[in-house]
Amino acid sequence: MVIKMDIKIKEEYLQQAMELHQKNPVVDAHLDLAGEVLLRHQTGEQEVVKKYYLPHFKQAGMKLVVSSVYVESGNLDWGWENALSQIAVLKKDISELDEVILVQKRSDVDRLLQENKIGILIYMEGLDCIGEDIDRLNVLYDLGVRGASLTWSRPNKLAVGCCKASEDRQITGSLSQAGVRAIKRLEELSMFLDVSHLNDEGFAQVYQIAERSFIATHSGSRQVYHNYRNLTDEQMKVLASQGGIMGMNGCKYIVGSLSGNHLEMLCRHIEYEVEKVGAKHVGYGFDLCDSYSRASAALQGKCYTDRDDCLLDHSQVPLVSAALLQRGMDTELVKGIMGGNFMGYFKGILGQ
Numbered sequence: 001m002v003i004k005m006d007i008k009i010k011e012e013y014l015q016q017a018m019e020l021h022q023k024n025p026v027v028d029a030h031l032d033l034a035g036e037v038l039l040r041h042q043t044g045e046q047e048v049v050k051k052y053y054l055p056h057f058k059q060a061g062m063k064l065v066v067s068s069v070y071v072e073s074g075n076l077d078w079g080w081e082n083a084l085s086q087i088a089v090l091k092k093d094i095s096e097l098d099e100v101i102l103v104q105k106r107s108d109v110d111r112l113l114q115e116n117k118i119g120i121l122i123y124m125e126g127l128d129c130i131g132e133d134i135d136r137l138n139v140l141y142d143l144g145v146r147g148a149s150l151t152w153s154r155p156n157k158l159a160v161g162c163c164k165a166s167e168d169r170q171i172t173g174s175l176s177q178a179g180v181r182a183i184k185r186l187e188e189l190s191m192f193l194d195v196s197h198l199n200d201e202g203f204a205q206v207y208q209i210a211e212r213s214f215i216a217t218h219s220g221s222r223q224v225y226h227n228y229r230n231l232t233d234e235q236m237k238v239l240a241s242q243g244g245i246m247g248m249n250g251c252k253y254i255v256g257s258l259s260g261n262h263l264e265m266l267c268r269h270i271e272y273e274v275e276k277v278g279a280k281h282v283g284y285g286f287d288l289c290d291s292y293s294r295a296s297a298a299l300q301g302k303c304y305t306d307r308d309d310c311l312l313d314h315s316q317v318p319l320v321s322a323a324l325l326q327r328g329m330d331t332e333l334v335k336g337i338m339g340g341n342f343m344g345y346f347k348g349i350l351g352q
Contacts, residue, residue, distance in 0.1 A: 007263040009322045017322035020331070021061035025113065025339040026317065029247035029285035030196070030218035032292045033067035034086035034122065037093050039295040049093050049100065052291060054118075056314040063112045063339060064103065064346070066217060066285075068125035069145070073154065079129035080136070087122060087143050094120055104144050109347040121346065123147030123194065123217075128156040132178040137185045146350060147192035149217075150179055150202070153229070158182050162199045162228040165253040170228065175205045187212045190351035195239075196229070196247075196285075203235055213243035215345065218285035220249050220269040221276075225256030233276055240277035245341050247285020248273075248320075250310045254287075262310035263323045270324060270337065279333040283342045284320070286311060 037048045045051075057065065069086045071079040094100045103109060103119035112119045122145050130136035137148070150159035160173030175183075183206065186193050193214040195203050206214060216239060222230035231239065231246060239246060248270055252258055257265040273282045288309045297304035311317065321338050325331065 005263050005319060006261040007267070007323050007326070009319060009326060013322045013326040014318070016325055016331075017318040017334075020321060020335060021318045021338065024061070024335050025063035025343045026061045027064045027066075027283060027339040027342040028062065028288075028314065028317070029066045029215070029245075029283055029342050030125075030249075030287045031065050031067055032070050032125070032287070032289060033065065033120070034069045034090040035072075036292040036295045038082075038086045038089045039292070039299050041089050041093075043295070043299050047093065047096065049090075049120075050097055053314065054097065054099065057118050058099075059315040060317040062118055062314060062317075064109070064119045064121060064343060066121045066123060066147075068123060070125040070152065071129055076128055083124070083129045083140075084143070087140075087145065090120070090122065091144065102144055103346070104146060104350070105352055106347045106350045107352070109343060109350070112343075121146055123149075123192065125149055125194075126152035126154075126156065126161075126197065127158055127182060128152070128154075130182075132157045132176075134178065134181050134185050137182065137189060137191070141189045141191060145191070147194060148182075148186060149194035149197055150175070150182060152197045159202045160199045161197045165227060165229050165251060168226070168228070171199045172201055173199060174201050175209075180209055183209050190349065192346070192349045196249075200228075200232075200235075203238075207238050207242070210242070212349065213345070215239070215244045216246040216285075218247050218249040218254075218287040220246075220254055221272050224269045224272050225254070225265065227254050227256070229254050236273060236277050236281075240281040243345075245281050245283050245345050246273060247283045247342070250286030250288055251308055252310055253308065255310055257310055263319060266310060266320055267323050267327055270320075271327070271329070274329075274333065274337075279336055280341055282337050284317065284338060286314075286317070288313065 103121040153161040158179035
């Protein structure tokens with residue numbers, strides 16, 4: 001399947017982008033990789049990362065991919081067990097690949113460049129599975145998890161999520177005391193905090209509580225496209241003021257590219273964010289979900305044919321960088337956005 005891009009990239013900019021991607025680190029701050037690996041293992045597949053992702057990672061020059069552990073709403077009754085299964089199966093899958101390592105400490109980030117490796121950093125997309133048992137964060141840390149969002153787009157014992165991407169409504173609700181304790185424990189463990197799915201009230205509270213910089217792994221600008229999964233101008237400025245980075249989401253419902261103008265809208269978001277908060281606070285966090293959706297459908301004996309992603313797969317990530325270059329963005333700024341910014345953040349936030 002081929003996605004026809006709405007911006008025709010001139011060969012000179014595509015070649016420039018490809019060269020940048022091979023010589024500089026590229027980071028995707030959000031991918032539901034752990035869940036997909038588990039789904040495909042449940043259908044009898046093996047070597048999932050090698051088969052479905054590694055070739056595309058190499059084409060795009062990926063150095064670091066942040067894998068979420070996302071427990072679907074239908075699995076919440078056994079959410080802890082499901083989360084542990086995702087972590088275990090992902091670690092096993094990548095342990096068999098010489099080119100891929102699990103990133104757990106700042107020296108691992110350096111190793112990615114020194115040894116030409118691709119890193120996988122695991123984090124929790126929502127902490128529904130721990131309930132109010134904050135000590136479970138220590139268990140997750142010991143298993144190699146290095147970050148978390150308090151919640152996905154639903155309420156739990158810690159916080160209230162924003163509405164789903166397909167909805168358009170404000171959801172109120174504050175952090176619980178357990179949620180406050182969770183933030184403190186994450187910071188004690190040198191685990192990063194992600195606010196992408198948090199509601200507006202919770203975002204404001206995080207800013208008041210957090211003592212270490214937090215990020216939005218996969219959110220765009222709400223001014224460019226009104227969706228509660230995107231950040232307001234004020235939230236973007238708050239995020240930047242405390243050293244955070246926002247990863248540009250690649251879901252068409254969040255980007256606002258329902259008519260197929262994917263590259264155009266991705267660039268609009270990124271350019272607007274750069275204008276408002278500076279390029280060093282912007283990165284990629286594409287949240288490409290179509291492969292996950294195909295795996296989920298296959299487990300149910302169905303065929304998934306929809307397209308929610310702006311990009312076909314990671315091999316098309318250089319197209320975004322090329323489009324930014326073609327539209328006049330400085331090369332050094334593009335290098336930071338495509339990976340340098342997030343590499344610096346994770347090197348700073350992770351423990352020794």
